[in-house]
Amino acid sequence: QSVLTQPPSASGTPGQRVTISCSGSSSNIGSNYVYWYQQLPGTAPKLLIYRNNQRPSGVPDRFSGSKSGTSASLAISGLRSEDEADYYCAAWDDSLSGGVFGGGTKLTVL
């Protein structure tokens, strides 16, 4: 059971906007930055969003992150077939004194 809770799956059609949620608590999301990672099949994860809503260079602006209270969301607009991947949220947890990941969301582009 992951400390951060994500829906196991999400889906959308090309061009659509989808959002993936990540729910935590006051000791993690509520008091620390949230990070999002994209993992394409058979590859290592890749940083998608850092410090709640910042995009590394090279990440399309179709990807955006937000945080409110103890929850965070990743939004993907203009969905493309190459966005089909697993998405993970992560944060530092003050109570555990360690990093925590969500259980991951498998995004399917229909």
Place this chain on the structure above:
Amino acid sequence: QVTLKESGPVLVKPTETLTLTCTVSGFSLSNARMGVSWIRQPPGKALEWLAHIFSNDEKSYSTSLKSRLTISKDTSKSQVVLTMTNMDPVDTATYYCARTGPEVTFIDYWGQGTLVTVSS
């Protein structure tokens, strides 16, 4: 460019100790506000953060695995080593090392990962 590469055994027996080495290039383990994390992923399952070491040698561990883990670094060799004792089949996973920024979960570069199977 920044690269990280994991190395170690592909197969370990139950109760044995696993030792994994992460060799980095393109940055120094003494760079301020940077560190290296170890993360694992059992087949078909989610990522799990294991341990982290900062440039100043500050260390942190997963609470659930703390008694079994040790992380260390050799700056001169550009290597970070993770040991995990008393291995069990449930520890079968791909183990990744990754570079972090000032926050432990700010992971900007990942190694390719190494699959470790625990079986007798």
